[in-house]
Amino acid sequence: MDELVERGVRITRQRRVLISVIQNSPTHLDATALLAIAKQQDSGINLATVYRTLALLKNCGLIDELDLMHLEGEKHYYEAKTSSDHCHLACFGCGAIMEYASPLFEKLKRKIAADSGFRIRVARLELGGLCKQCAKTTA
Amino acid sequence: MDELVERGVRITRQRRVLISVIQNSPTHLDATALLAIAKQQDSGINLATVYRTLALLKNCGLIDELDLMHLEGEKHYYEAKTSSDHCHLACFGCGAIMEYASPLFEKLKRKIAADSGFRIRVARLELGGLCKQCAKTTA
DNA sequence: TTTTACTTGCGAATGATTCTCAACTGGGAA
DNA sequence: TTCCCAGTTGAGAATCATTCGCAAGTAAAA
Known part of the structure; x- marks a missing residue:
């Protein structure tokens, strides 16, 4: 999160929730699954915001995007980047x-x-x- | 091609063309680009057939599927598998x-x-x- | 507190890929 | 060679993930 502040990225309520969900998830989440979990903490989050936040975090190098061999459809999965x-x-x-x-x-x-x-x-x-x-x- | 015959896969006119295009392509092709080139040899080929053939070749392990980091959109690219x-x-x-x-x-x-x-x-x-x-x- | 550029929600739009189904055709059998 | 039929195709509709457009909302600098 500090990383984002340093880059001058605005920390919104939605981003805070989404980042926390990604960091605490034991599994690889796709956009829809991420939205479902985030909604439990903040029901007003929108799928478009999920995609926008994922793009942001990906560009900042904070998360990785995975295909997982497309075992179940063409969607992408995300995980917090580790050292x-x-x-x-x-x-x-x-x-x-x-x-x-x-x-x-x-x-x-x-x-x-x-x-x-x-x-x-x-x-x-x-x-x-x-x-x-x-x-x-x-x- | 022999690989496919051994597996009992039917060699159709369309498959013959698509396989040849993939094997001779100097670049990584996506489905639409593959269709465009194949049409020069056989104008009646359909995009659905391209996707079906790509799935077939992928399952047989004859081609690899790539994302190329999605530099230009969410499509996939294909190349003949090498040793x-x-x-x-x-x-x-x-x-x-x-x-x-x-x-x-x-x-x-x-x-x-x-x-x-x-x-x-x-x-x-x-x-x-x-x-x-x-x-x-x-x- | 005010200001303003950055964000969001919503719904429509896009683009890749898959499906449906009737017509067609490789290639084994006769 | 001809016949036959399971597997294949074309065409267009359908699906699914993802992105866009725009009016309304909001961090956070001043």
Whole structure:
């Protein structure tokens, strides 16, 4: 939140609620789910505001946008950005979403940046396949 | 193409054209662009068929689906799958899309699979930021 | 407190993608 | 080769996520 103030972004009632919901959510939320939860705290929030706030937070680098392999439709999911990036494993069998962080991922990013001169602002690694359980069953 | 025959997929006139366009395209195509090019070879192709064929090829693992950081809208882009995965770097400055393949990426995938027991079928690594040129200008 | 540029809510608009269904056609069987 | 039919297509409507336009509301600087 302080990050936003520093950037001169106005902190409105709606933004406060939305940010808190995103930061406290145990799951990856899409815009509609985020709205539903936010409405419990502030019934007057509108879906357009949700989208506008997500765009704002994304541009400020405070949240990441995910596809999660589009396991259920073409929508996007959001999560608060953490210090080190992690990748998402989406199981085509049971729909489970797992997270995986590794120093090797960080190393790969550094190498890509070094090799190409590209200044990385967002990194998104998503894998689709079968989780341990489903791989066993399908095998 | 042989891959499809083996799987018992019917090879229609439209599919033949679409596959050839995808395989020969020097750029990443979205559904509409793919349709436009395909129509030059077979004017009767329909957008619905393009989407159906893309879904088919994606499920068979013959093409990869990309977002390219949604630099220009929420559409998807497609490319023929190659033997080794590569990641895509999308420049927020000039819109350039660069590709980058590295043994380290393959190694990371193997490590993730080994650590988690996940059987990877699709891997998508997309980076957004500034290319060498734009990073210099903005700095 | 006043001011004003930035935000919001609402509903309409957009754009990508999917669906429905009748007509069509690969490619195996006869 | 011809026949047959399950799988495929075209056309347009439908769906779904996301964005826009604009009048009314509101942070927060002065």
